[in-house]
Amino acid sequence: MFKSKFLEGVDLSKSNAVYTLNNGVKIPVVGFGTWQVKDGEEAYHSVLHALKVGYRHIDTAEAYRNEESVGRAIKDSGVPREEVFITTKLWNKHATYEDAKKAFEESLKKLGLDYVDLYIIHWPNPYMHRPNWEVRNKEVYHAMEDLYFEGKVRAIGVSNFRVHHLEALLKTAKVVPTVNQIFVNPSDQQEEVVSFGEKHGILTEAYSPLGTGKIFELTELNVLASKYQKSIGQIVLRWSLEHGYLPLPKSVTPSRIKENLELFDFKLDEDDILKLDELHGAFGLTSDPDQVDW
Numbered sequence: 001m002f003k004s005k006f007l008e009g010v011d012l013s014k015s016n017a018v019y020t021l022n023n024g025v026k027i028p029v030v031g032f033g034t035w036q037v038k039d040g041e042e043a044y045h046s047v048l049h050a051l052k053v054g055y056r057h058i059d060t061a062e063a064y065r066n067e068e069s070v071g072r073a074i075k076d077s078g079v080p081r082e083e084v085f086i087t088t089k090l091w092n093k094h095a096t097y098e099d100a101k102k103a104f105e106e107s108l109k110k111l112g113l114d115y116v117d118l119y120i121i122h123w124p125n126p127y128m129h130r131p132n133w134e135v136r137n138k139e140v141y142h143a144m145e146d147l148y149f150e151g152k153v154r155a156i157g158v159s160n161f162r163v164h165h166l167e168a169l170l171k172t173a174k175v176v177p178t179v180n181q182i183f184v185n186p187s188d189q190q191e192e193v194v195s196f197g198e199k200h201g202i203l204t205e206a207y208s209p210l211g212t213g214k215i216f217e218l219t220e221l222n223v224l225a226s227k228y229q230k231s232i233g234q235i236v237l238r239w240s241l242e243h244g245y246l247p248l249p250k251s252v253t254p255s256r257i258k259e260n261l262e263l264f265d266f267k268l269d270e271d272d273i274l275k276l277d278e279l280h281g282a283f284g285l286t287s288d289p290d291q292v293d294w
């Protein structure tokens with residue numbers, strides 16, 4: 001069974017558990033996802049509620065168009081800034097060093113912050129820059145490295161990268177990415193890039209940990225839910241943690257937001273983890289980042 005080395009010394013019975021990134025920065029083991037959370041009331045109240053029930057890690061992006069509401073909720077929550085880990089992402093249209101620096105300043109302004117904890121390249125091979133994706137990634141990552149050296153971000157990383165994208169980036173990177181945020185749930189476990197990341201000290205953040213809701217169609221998971229007296233969502237999120245991924249569940253429903261963080265008072269037996277591993281492909285695999293048309 002795959003168990004990430006990032007789990008070493010991590011106590012998954014503690015709700016304040018953190019992983020340690022390859023640069024020493026600590027990151028809470030569950031993050032709150034905000035894709036498709038509408039800007040305005042929905043994003044504001046969801047993030048406010050998430051912080052109230054104990055999340056200390058929020059995942060947003062320029063492309064989600066909700067950074068302003070996310071930032072306002074963080075400010076109004078009363079939780080000290082240094083206690084919240086905030087990630088945002090550089091969108092695909094940015095292709096040069098200058099673009100990336102400018103995009104970062106805009107995100108920072110929208111969030112109302114003076115630094116972010118983690119800044120990542122959203123996609124490795126944007127449609128509009130497809131012929132020269134290697135150069136584009138090298139340039140924007142160079143800007144991120146400078147933001148890191150300037151102290152404007154505490155960590156940098158990537159998202160949706162496959163092995164060949166990471167290999168290309170590592171040829172010129174001065175700073176090894178701290179994370180690769182990819183689609184990981186029982187239906188797509190992306191072993192190849194996960195093990196490459198593991199070898200290079202790159203933590204796997206599991207986006208769409210509930211398959212953007214598709215996991216709930218797998219009725220066979222009801223058996224595990226009743227065995228552990230937990231919901232299907234909690235079983236699958238705990239599966240993610242037991243492997244040492246960092247799940248980023250999204251919800252705009254207050255009861256689910258709370259439920260998705262109640263993961264630290266039970267653990268899955270190894271044979272049940274293996275049963276979940278066997279669901280690979282159950283509702284299909286994620287898109288190929290070299291083929292996406294965005």
Ligand SMILES: NC(=O)c1ccc[n+]([C@@H]2O[C@H](COP(=O)([O-])OP(=O)(O)OC[C@H]3O[C@@H](n4cnc5c(N)ncnc54)[C@H](OP(=O)(O)O)[C@@H]3O)[C@@H](O)[C@H]2O)c1
Binds near residue numbers: 208
């Ligand atoms: N880097 C990238 O390219 C990328 C791509 C996709 C996602 N992400 C990140 O990963 C986060 C999560 O992924 P995701 O948004 O695809 O979805 P997800 O977290 O896998 O699933 C969210 C869906 O499940 C529902 N849900 C959540 N908790 C539930 C529960 N306990 N019981 C029943 N239904 C539940 C939500 O409904 P309600 O909201 O209606 O409650 C929503 O429809 C994103 O928000 C984003 O931060 C990153």
